Amino acid sequence: MTAVSEITAAPPAAPPARRFRLSWQVALLGVLGLLIMMSVARVVTGANDITSAGTVGAALGLAVPIGLAALGGLWSERAGVVNIGLEGMMILGTWCGAWGGLVFGNPWAGVIAGAIGGALGGLLHAVVTVTFGVDHIISGVAINILGLGATQYLSKLVFTGMQGGGETQSPRIPPIGSVSVPGIGDGLQSVERAHLFLVSDLAGVLRGITQNVSLFTLLALVLVPVSFYVLWRTPFGLRLRSCGERPVAAESLGVNVYYYKYVAVLMSGALAGLGGAFLSIVASGIYREGQTGGRGFIGLAAMIFGNWRPGGLAGGALLFGYTDALQLRQGGTSVHALLLVVAMLLAAFAVYQLVKQRRGRAALISGVFAVAVFAVFSVTDTVAEQFTSFTPHLTTLLVLSLASQSLRMPAADGLPYRKGQAK
Template structure:
């Protein structure tokens, strides 16, 4: 066989290799998921499941989670585990509200980003320079940020009109925009409760009605991160530090520099997520405002397999589940029992196709339990509604654990010249 013939042959895929999803397939999966939700809505009568208000609320809850997850992605792609995202978000909420109250919302955005970046810088000094365990450093930053902001509130917000030691005065909100005409048309279509069409109108309407300018910035950061990390030489060097820093060093990459940049950017993004909470979600700083969203952001990043698109889907899922308890509460969560049961049946069919009979049996058993629960009750206990976002986090991570691949050197200590 000639060399030219060999060169024209396509390399056979490695056994077990996964095919990349193309855009048409992604759109088809999204459309199928929306059709399934629409069917559940019609069966259950929970018409608020895909309403404009529901989608808008889910987006508002997903953005801070997504920003925290994006911050975690930057750090871990460079090989640094950032458990301190929660603390960096806390710094963002406090400094964003403090500066926003005095000098306007956009100044608050910049100062909140800087506050989170300082938290990232501290984490980088501890982990990259001094090689302290990344988990220990992250937990310490979370504790330090909470105590530091409580201390600052005592002699700043407590003295301000309308403030207290646990909350700031009202912050001027960031402007929101609505696409006139189109928004009203989507609202009319959604109100008709037609199959799929009304659900699609609800999703589109939620994305173009009363949307904050900061939300648009946050959404644009997702493709921007993908482009920087996967389409530039800078991104290639940064990711090489998370895969094999010794090899990267041998090729002339300043590993310390790239790790520092990644962790500082990570803190800045988490700080922006905190600003979103104190200026958009609720235009006021309150103690405990982050509510564990930094940790859920990490879960969204892991669910997304350390990729921006997957992370965004994970954040959207967690935001949607969290929003169910705010609108419709028990009724919407009760409808989700039916949706999860149907999804488990689909998983069972897929496992049977893959000849994984034990996993298929477990899936169908849980599906049967959920079908019975849905059929024999009209609503779920309020405690289950409150716990739904956290149960979803655990369930999603458990189901996605087998397909994950973290950066090879993530969390591993590195010293310059250790490969010599």
């Protein structure tokens, strides 16, 4: 009887799959693993620039405007307002940052002016979408067009006639200072030039993030944990995020949904404006028409890649900034070395999918792509110049396509809201 009952008994339920949670220990191990892969690629290909201090410093600088735009998108979308107008707000920030730095003779005045310029674009977006209920995408596209047209008109009006200025550019803007960690620069440089496995790569990364770092970059880095603390560790942030998840429920608990949406979109515009001000004041030292180069849209992609979280979007911004820096420094040679890193990453991802996630199909697809990328690396010596210039944008597309399966946007993001509505 016992044997029969054992045979007919239903099999035990499979334990629920453990959800992957990223801790700082796992993140640190991931960074170390990536650095080892890049060191292997450097030794194999001889492309020493992929981990040099110059590339790392350039990547950090190029990541700042993307990260600030992404942070702006995070504030807006966590409150339920889609902000496609980040590019236009960045454009306003570039012009206002240059204007403020020139008029007041102080670059920090330009930083404040850039934030105000972006916030004005955010205010317009909030009025149109929150108060009048216009579709968020239409409003964002209109702000992108308006930002470009307004700055073209203002440049002709203000900068024409100034010494060094013109219809499409401003005179030279006073620079913002930079800081370095004293006493370690020369030592790290010597270790980096020795081209030792892993040790020289680590020295190059450390020198890139500790020497000649702009004060504006430090400000941008501080804004990431500050945003996390405000949005996830304060009652204000809880109310703001509730407006992006369940605005009707938030209203029933006494939350002024309109107020929090306005604050979020204003902050979004201000942060995007700061990103624009960085481009004109720090990155180039001069305002030029079209200098945002689509970074507002790339920032939006970084925010989505980061799953609407500050840490994730910071990683996405660094990824896009690194690919941009790589193609600017050694072009085809460095990007060719990066193909080997991508092949190793795909192979590691395939093993993880097979061993930890038990997803044979996903592991097979990743393995096939790893083999294909390695084959391209093996049969080529460099990458065409046309491809290297497209690397940041291709990275954006690949990252979004690979990360799309595990993303969860705020539940009410982009949905119209009216006070007193039933649902």
